[in-house]
Amino acid sequence: MFNIIFASIIHRFRWKIRYWYYVGYNKEIKHNGYSTIETSLRDSIFKYDLYLAYEEDVNAFVLDTLKPKLLELDYTVFMHDDILDGLPLYNIITRSIHASRVVVFVLSNGPRDSLEWKIAAHMTNEESNHRQKPMSVAFFYNSDSTVGLPEELKMLRRDAFIDYPVNGSEQEITAFWEDFITKLNTIY
Template sequence: MRWIYLSKNNLIEFDHRLAHMSFLNVLNLSENRIYTLSNTLRSDLDDIVSSRNNDTLTADLSKNFIACSCDNLEVLEWILEHTAPTSNLLSVKISTCYYIHNISALPSPIAIWTKNDLVYQITFLQKFCTSYSSLLITLVVILFVVVNIIVASFIHRLRWKIRYWYYVGHSNDTTSNDYTALDNSLRFSRFKYAIYLAYEEDAREFVLETLKPKLIQFEYVVFVHDDILDGLPLCNVLTKSIHASRVVVFILSNGSRQSLEWNIAAHITNEESNYRGKPISLAMFYNSDSTQGLPENLQLLRHDAFIDYPRNGSDGEITAFWEDLKTKVNVIVKTT
C-alpha cells in the first residue's frame, strides 16, 4: 500500500493501524471533519518513516476541523514538528484550526498558511493553557480551603451538640460500672438520678458533707463528680450522667471560672435542656457572687434559676434556703 485517499468522507476520526504499511507514501485525509489525531495514528506514522532511509510520507489534513485547544496542544506540537520545512521524512499538512470543539457551530477558521502561523498559534496556546491550568489549580485549592473552613466553622459551632448526640447515642452501652450502684426502683426509670451536682474542688467539702446529705435526706438520688470511677472518659461520663438526671445543680465557686470540666458540664446541660425543650438547671452561689467569667450557657440562665447559699446566715436563713432549693428542684422535676 503506497497511497490512501480518504478525502471528502465526513470522517470525524481516523484510528486505523498503519504501522505495517512500510511503503506508504501518501495518506490523504483532507476535507473531512477530523479535529484531533490519536496517539495510535501518530505513533504508526512515526514508525513507518523511522524504518526507511529516504522515502517521504505525506499526511494531508488540510481543510479539517483541527482544534486549537489546550486538550489538543500535544497534537499541534507534533504537527509542528512535521510541518515543512522539516528534516523529518514525515510531512504533515494542515490549513486551518478552530478554537472550539463544537463542530456543529464553528466560528471562522484560523488560517495556517505557513509554519510560522502554526508556531504563533501554539505559542499562544502554551501561554494560555499554562495560565489556565494555574488558575484552575488555584481555584481548586481556594475552593478546598473555603469548604474546609466552612465545614470546620460549622463543626466548631455545633461541637457541643455533636458531642452530646455522640455520647447520648452510645448511652445504651452504659453499665453500672460507669457510676455508683443505683436503687432497683430507679433502674427502669427514664432518669437514673434526680439531681446531678456540678462543682469544683474548692466546693467539694461543702457538696459531700453538707449539700449531698441534705438532698438525700429529701429523698433525692444524687450523682456527684466523686462518683465517677478513675480512668473513665470524663466527657462521656458527664454527658451520660447529665442525660440521666432530672435536674443539674451547678455550685458556683471561685474554682468554677477556670475549670474545663465544669465548663463541659455547662455546655452539655445546655444541649440537654434544648433536647427536653425546658430548663433543667439551677445555679447555686457558694463563694462567688458574680457571673462574670462564667460559661456563657450559665450567664443565659433565667434570674430565678440562681440561688444564694447563706454561708454565714442564721439558722432561719439556712432553713429557708433548703426549702427554696427543694421548691426550685421540684418545679423542674415535675416538668421532666
C-alpha cells in the same frame, strides 16, 4: 475552600456533635436491671434526681453539707467524685446529665476552668434544648458573681439562681432549704 467551610461548620456545632455522639450513638442494652437511656427518658424514669457540678474549692461544703442534706431529702445525687478514674470523661458526664432530672451548678469565687465544669455546662445546655425545658439551678455558695461563667449558665432564668446563707442563722438556713427544694420541684 470546601475544607475551610466544613471545618468552620464542625467548629460551630462541636458541642451538639459531641452531645449527639455520646447520647445518640453510645446505646446501652438492657442488662442486669439497667435500661437504655432512651427507655429511661421515654418512661420518664431518671437514674439520678440531681447532677452536682462544682469546683474543687467547694468540695468540703458539697461533701459535708450539701450531699448529705440532699440524700436526707431522698434525692439520688451524681457528682464528679462518682466518676471512676480511667473512664471517658465526656461519655460519663453526658450520660449522667442525660439521666438526671436537674443539674445544680454550685458557684463560688474560685476558678471555673476545669474540664468537668466546661463539659457539664455545655452538655446541660444541649440536654435542656433537647428536652425543650430548663433543667438547671445555679447555687451561689460564698459568691455573688457570674464572672467566669460559661455563656450557657449566664442565660439561666432569673429564678434559677439561689444564694446559700454562709453565715446565716438557723432560720435563714431552714428557709434556704425550703426555697431550694421548691426550685428543684418546679423543674421536675
